[in-house]
Amino acid sequence: xxxxxxxxxxxxxxxxxxxxxxxxxxxxxxxxxxxxxxxxxxxxxxxxxxxxxxxxxxxxxxxxxxxxxxxxxxxxxxxxxxxxxxxxxxxxxxxxxxxxxxxxxxxxxxxxxxxxxxxxxxxxxxxxxxxxxxxxxxxxxxxxxxxxxxxxxxxxxxxxxxxxxxxxxxxxxxxxxxxxxxxxxxxxxxxxxxxxxxxxxxxxxxxxxxxxxxxxxxxxxxxxxxxxxxxxxxxxxxxxxxx
Amino acid sequence: xxxxxxxxxxxxxxxxxxxxxxxxxxxxxxxxxxxxxxxxxxxxxxxxxxxxxxxxxxxxxxxxxxxxxxxx
Amino acid sequence: xxxxxxxxxxxxxxxxxxxxxxxxxxxxxxxxxxxxxxxxxxxxxxxxxxxxxxxxxxxxxxxxxxxxxxxxxxxxxxxxxxxxxxxxxxxxxxxxxxxxxxxxxxxxxxxxxxxxxxxxxxxxxxxxxxxxxxxxxxxxxxxxxxxxxxxxxxxxxxxxxxxxxxxxxxxxxxxxxxxxxxxxxxxxxxxxxxxxxxxxxxxxxxxxxxxxxxxxxx
Numbered sequence: 001x002x003x004x005x006x007x008x009x010x011x012x013x014x015x016x017x018x019x020x021x022x023x024x025x026x027x028x029x030x031x032x033x034x035x036x037x038x039x040x041x042x043x044x045x046x047x048x049x050x051x052x053x054x055x056x057x058x059x060x061x062x063x064x065x066x067x068x069x070x071x072x073x074x075x076x077x078x079x080x081x082x083x084x085x086x087x088x089x090x091x092x093x094x095x096x097x098x099x100x101x102x103x104x105x106x107x108x109x110x111x112x113x114x115x116x117x118x119x120x121x122x123x124x125x126x127x128x129x130x131x132x133x134x135x136x137x138x139x140x141x142x143x144x145x146x147x148x149x150x151x152x153x154x155x156x157x158x159x160x161x162x163x164x165x166x167x168x169x170x171x172x173x174x175x176x177x178x179x180x181x182x183x184x185x186x187x188x189x190x191x192x193x194x195x196x197x198x199x200x201x202x203x204x205x206x207x208x209x210x211x212x213x214x215x216x217x218x219x220x221x222x223x224x225x226x227x228x229x230x231x232x233x234x235x236x237x238x239x240x241x242x243x
Numbered sequence: 244x245x246x247x248x249x250x251x252x253x254x255x256x257x258x259x260x261x262x263x264x265x266x267x268x269x270x271x272x273x274x275x276x277x278x279x280x281x282x283x284x285x286x287x288x289x290x291x292x293x294x295x296x297x298x299x300x301x302x303x304x305x306x307x308x309x310x311x312x313x314x315x
Numbered sequence: 316x317x318x319x320x321x322x323x324x325x326x327x328x329x330x331x332x333x334x335x336x337x338x339x340x341x342x343x344x345x346x347x348x349x350x351x352x353x354x355x356x357x358x359x360x361x362x363x364x365x366x367x368x369x370x371x372x373x374x375x376x377x378x379x380x381x382x383x384x385x386x387x388x389x390x391x392x393x394x395x396x397x398x399x400x401x402x403x404x405x406x407x408x409x410x411x412x413x414x415x416x417x418x419x420x421x422x423x424x425x426x427x428x429x430x431x432x433x434x435x436x437x438x439x440x441x442x443x444x445x446x447x448x449x450x451x452x453x454x455x456x457x458x459x460x461x462x463x464x465x466x467x468x469x470x471x472x473x474x475x476x477x478x479x480x481x482x483x484x485x486x487x488x489x490x491x492x493x494x495x496x497x498x499x500x501x502x503x504x505x506x507x508x509x510x511x512x513x514x515x516x517x518x519x520x521x522x523x524x525x526x527x528x529x530x531x532x533x
Contacts, residue, residue, distance in 0.1 A: 035259075039259070044249070049249055049250070049251050050247075050249055050251045050252070050255050051251045051254055051255055053255050053259075054254070054255060054258045054259075057258055057259065057262045058258070061262065096269070097269065100265055100266070100268075100269045103265065104261070104262045104265050104266070107258070107261050107262070107265075108258045108261070108262060111254050111257055111258045111261075112254065112258065114254060115250075115251055115254055132480055132483055135476075135479070135480040136480050138476065139473075139476045139477040139480060142473055142476055142477075143463065143464075143473065143477065146464075146467050146470070146473050147466075147467065152466075152530055152531065152533065155526075155527075155530040156463050156527055156530055156531070159463070159523055159526055159527055159530075160463060160477065162523075163459060163481070163520070163523050164480070164481070167480065167481040167483070167484060168480075170484040170512065171480070171483045171484050171487075173484075174483065174484040174487040174488060174508070175483075175487065177487070177488070177491070177504070177505070177508070178487045178491060214266070218269065218270065218273055221273050221274070221277055222273050222276075222277070224277065225273070225276055225277040225280045225281075228277075228280045228281060228284045229280055231284060232280065232283055232284045232287060235284075235287050235288065236287065239287070239290075
């Protein structure tokens with residue numbers, strides 16, 4: 001009986017090994033390039049002064065914080081339906097990344113808000129929804145950590161992710177209802193009149209792409225670690241039972 | 244070289260500092276855990292036979308910390 | 316299913332099974348908040364809806380980890396899982412028992428505590444209505460959380476971490492109903508959302524909880 005019970009992990013390891021250098025390189029180029037562009041080469045906003053530069057961190061982090069959870073939702077569903085181990089481990093790997101992005105979004109949001117709204121933390125609907133999403137991430141990570149058996153952990157966390165998604169979605173709208181909010185309207189929507197002007201938009205999209213590529217890089221890296229970890233546990237279990 | 248940030252210098256530099264620090268920490272921790280796991284796995288794979296106590300315990304601890312406990 | 320429901324009720328009421336615990340906690344919250352916040356009646360009146368709702372949330376949490384854990388430990392959960400009654404029905408019956416023992420007393424005690432917190436006169440009816448609509452959601456969401464953590468030692472704290480974020484929509488809409496009702500504002504939308512969340516949870520969460528229990532019983 002082969003320890004690599006499933007072909008998929010092996011294929012994942014091989015493919016990710018090839019991809020990783022390229023994705024990492026691209027991520028670095030976009031992220032560093034985008035941040036440099038935004039920080040050094042864009043003018044100040046007449047209303048917000050130089051704080052507009054925070055947008056290059058806050059918006060991409062916020063977008064990726066939500067997207068990461070969405071990716072976890074998809075991979076959790078794939079695990080439950082197709083029992084594809086790599087999928088479950090990818091969800092596990094993505095969670096701390098999503099949490100970090102969410103925290104960055106919250107901190108930059110608070111810092112940005114301070115000079116603009118005069119307060120360090122305003123219970124603005126978007127920030128509040130983010131805070132709640134952060135709590136969902138914490139719960140998900142904690143559940144993985146608390147359950148010993150990896151398959152049981154994968155099953156339970158997948159169910160949590162799915163149910164949590166529904167409630168996170170509901171919270172978003174509850175919070176909007178609860179507080180009409182100080183947040184500016186969607187600055188990147190395609191047809192809003194009040195669009196972020198082009199001079200900011202280009203570096204912003206670059207940063208968003210950079211964050212996305214960083215996410216992909218880290219998920220690939222961390223999933224490889226998770227796969228190795230499972231193989232290690234299997235080998236050790238085999239050793240222990242043979243001893 | 245740093246553009247004149249005016250009165251918001253603290254806020255802007257602060258947010259960049261915190262965000263970059265968090266991102267760097269995330270990357271460093273991920274790389275470190277990856278390297279450690281790779282090492283532990285290689286160690287156990289090289290053995291093949293029932294192992295001595297120390298090696299098993301180290302590898303178990305490593306696996307436990309990374310594999311079993313997730314990472315924040 | 317009725318038998319299971321009655322059995323859970325009996326267990327909760329008899330074995331010092333925390334019957335009064337939730338209620339006592341609710342009372343404590345209502346007493347501690349003014350002590351912490353100061354006796355100014357205007358302030359208290361303004362925060363009363365929220366405090367009462369948060370108190371209800373926390374009081375519900377207290378008795379939740381007992382929901383499946385006791386049966387899991389003595390093996391009766393295994394029996395229930397293999398019984399002819401579907402596991403979803405088991406979950407629903409237990410959640411209902413939890414609500415009768417914990418949620419319902421909260422609904423009834425709330426007006427009294429509203430007095431202590433200087434709730435505006437218009438708010439009392441809506442306090443009772445919103446709690447009546449919302450506490451069943453708290454019980455079933457809590458049952459889901461309990462199902463996820465049933466196998467774990469000291470799962471109680473983890474369960475709270477999992478369940479409290481899921482309580483947020485119910486909390487927000489519930490407290491809004493009371494606040495707007497007390498202030499004479501339009502609250503219909505909030506009440507509809509509250510009821511929708513409760514009904515949706517009651518319909519769907521038993522399946523999720525049953526799935527979690529089956530995983531934990533493997």
